[in-house]
Amino acid sequence: MAMAVSFSLSSATSRLALSSPHLASHNARGDSLAASTSGSFLRLPRPSPCKLQCQGTSRVRSKGIQAAAVTGVDLVEERKEQVLPRGASWSVHKFGGTCVGTSERIQNVAKIIVEDSSVRKVAVVSAMSKVTDMMYDLLHKAQARDDSYIAALDAVFKKHKDTAVALLEDGEDLKKFLGILEADVQNLRAMLRAICIAGHATETFEDWVVGHGELWSAQMLAAAVRKRGLPCVWMDARDVLVVTPSGRQQVDPDYAASEEKLDKWYSRFPSDTVIVTGFIASTPENIPTTLKRDGSDLSAAIMGALLQASKVTIWTDVDGVFSADPRKVSEAVVLKSLSYQEAWEMSYFGANVLHPRTTIPVMRHNIPVTIRNVFNVAAPGTEIGRFSDPESLGAHSAADFVKGFATVDNIALVNVEGTGMAGVPGTASDIFDTVKGVGANVVMISQASSEHSVCFAVPEKESEQVRRALEKKFRRELDTGRLSKVEIVKNCCILAAVGQRMASTPGVSATLFTALAKANINVRAIAQGCSEYNITVVVDQDDSIRALKAVHSRFYLSKTPLAVGLVGPGLIGKTLLDQFKDQAATLKENFNIDLRVMGITDSNIMYLDESGLDLSNWRELLETKGVPADMAKFTAHMQSHSLPNTVIIDCTASARVAEVYYDWVKKGIHIITPNKKANSGPFDQYAKLRELQRQSYIHYFYEATVGAGLPIISTLRGLLETGDKIGKVEGIFSGTLSYIFNSFNGEKTFSQIVTEAKAAGYTEPDPRDDLSGMDVARKVIILARECGLQLELDDIKVDKLLPESLQALGSVNEFLDKLPSFDEEIEARRKEADAAGEVLRFVGIVDVKANEGSVKLVRLPKTDPFTQLSGTDNIIAFTTSRYTKDQRLIVRGPGAGAEVTAAGVFSDLLRLASYLGAPS
Ligand SMILES: NC(=O)C1=CN([C@@H]2O[C@H](COP(=O)(O)OP(=O)(O)OC[C@H]3O[C@@H](n4cnc5c(N)ncnc54)[C@H](O)[C@@H]3O)[C@@H](O)[C@H]2O)C=CC1
Ligand SMILES: N[C@@H](CC=O)C(=O)O
């Protein structure tokens, strides 16, 4: 049996213990001997411990420890020399540490391997989760001469022993494995003892120690696969994979050497199913090493390339590559496919994708790599491969070319500015040489073609060093004014959009920047290099998640998330909340709008929610969990969530609330309201608000302020925007007064009808606002200002209906109690009109030509169109250059009441959502 040198390090480590008398006695004699051998151990750069093992001459079958048997010696016994068949019959899997973290998980992995219908399969496996860290920990302890490495090693031993016992229950495989494990641990103990005495370990020793995790998990997995009836061998990748260190934390595979070794290995251990240790390899000098940070994924990719496999599947704990970090964007979707280059870009930005270096081996043979979830095998995962042009795959709109979005946080922008740079070759080189000098990593560069400034991004923690170095380097230029400044803008983050051919497809950047603008996010710098795969923008760190969500929802047409704050859950407010509740599902499914009510406040109490409150019990939440109302805190809360779009709906009649609008717009919060106070308040305040709002991407909608849900404002806007000239807007603008005078026919008293109107929810919170004509006056002024008139409320001539004595009373109830005293007087006026064949009507008029507005109580013939109304009907007539005196444009319908008003507010909200990107 002398020929069967399996090169398995694990088997070799057992051989180390058993076949090397030197080390065997070392192990047997423990400490004293370890001390005596430590010198020779540490003077052993080459041959390394591995070399020692590899030089072992034969498999040792003594003491029942048949190391090589686990590597497939049973098959070796009956093997025929075989030539490795390369090509599509092979499929390669890679299972990360979490996939094999427990015995149940190893079972699950074994099942996946057994159920793979490929003719031949390789499974590359990492150490059980946490084991690599445990191994480094005990190494560091030994290096620090901290004896607790012994207990740490015992814990590693116990973890694997317990797992193996649970996995294999009993039988030969278990016995063999435990024997190997014990021997390995003995060797490790000796090695660590030596390291502990020396207080030092070379990188080779470290790699040798750490690699045991993979050796053990591979052997356990191979045994578990065999237990399921599938013949299978395991491979110590150090026997096959040859890599050359190529810089810090990197290695380059030596394909020629590895291929040769693989052929040899296979000729000894031919099997259709091979479990391979991940992460570990050998140098060309046969010294154990690791694949550094590229890890087991790279092992799998190299195995795929060596075998020219049909596919490589990387099993992990997520469903695939997401369009954005799902912890930040809950609507992120799993991408079906990515090109290799797209995967590079995504992984640069921290997406859980293959490391770019990992794709290099598979790209040699165009082998697709699929990322799949070991805990959700039903999910198809993301396939990464050499995909053809996206257009040929059916991509046509700008959005189809964008695959994913990612952010890099805690970045600082460095701005070097001055006239002395333009046309001076070498400035950029000097700048970046200086940055290199302090070891800072430049993550983005942007220079406008005027050459007056160069702007680049570095990790924030490196920015001060960069500033100092640049100021030193350019001291003279700064002193003479050729450079004006070296400016550092901290607290930034990078947002990147990734997609093949994206950068050369018209409309992508427009869509990206529009989405950012609509979410009120300021873009500080932009870079779109020659690479077709990436557009990068720099935004404020505080906007990071909102920016990510805004662009993601725009491109993925997933729901347009809208954070809603409601001020004033009175009659209209609560009706609106109920309408939201009833429509929420439809909006989500049919219109892609995801409404989240994040807060409700009245004047006393407020309830704030982090993710959107349950609309079926908002009343209870407000009552039982509400906190004292505080508009500043409410506003801050509406800014603190991470949804891209925020709107506050003001359903009060409060002028104080209206005064906050300016601040909301400044903070990027959209506003919707049926409250007339802002638009009918002092003109300069109104003008200031409108100016600010028009300069921004913030929307302010108030259709329900006039005619409730009737399309009055929008009709007027339509006329104006299409160039029509407005002459007059006149009509019955008060639902309450319409209702009162429509019902005031002698059957009921005036006060009875007013009480009815109040109870029906037609009136203002204080019905005197209706009866005094003030409510109509406000509507007149709102329309007048829409028409461009700069009128104040005082400029409106208002006919008073109520006597001053009633108007001046204190509370609403007091007023309603005393209102019957007015019945007689008004009844007399009604009768007088009736006798003349006329009715009383309260009419509002905007006379654009005359630059005035008025509210009049008029007597109209019963045949006048303004008298043909019922219930709360409003009627508004527009006289324009297109709709002339005889053919006015008329809008008519109910102009007050909870349902129609709330619906008017709701439709403004849907208009907002469609402006923000929801389908219209
Ligand atoms: N009732 C109707 O048919 C129509 C009403 N409107 C307007 O709708 C608005 C609401 O009317 P209603 O619901 O009938 O009034 P309401 O009196 O039933 O409700 C007003 C709500 O605002 C709250 N509130 C008042 N001051 C506040 C403050 N400073 N901060 C926070 N919350 C405050 C109150 O606590 C109450 O919850 C009014 O501006 C009204 O002009 C507009 C068109 C039609
Ligand atoms: N009270 C108002 C309600 C709408 O603005 C009315 O009656 O019209």
Ligand code: NA
């Ligand atoms: Na309206």
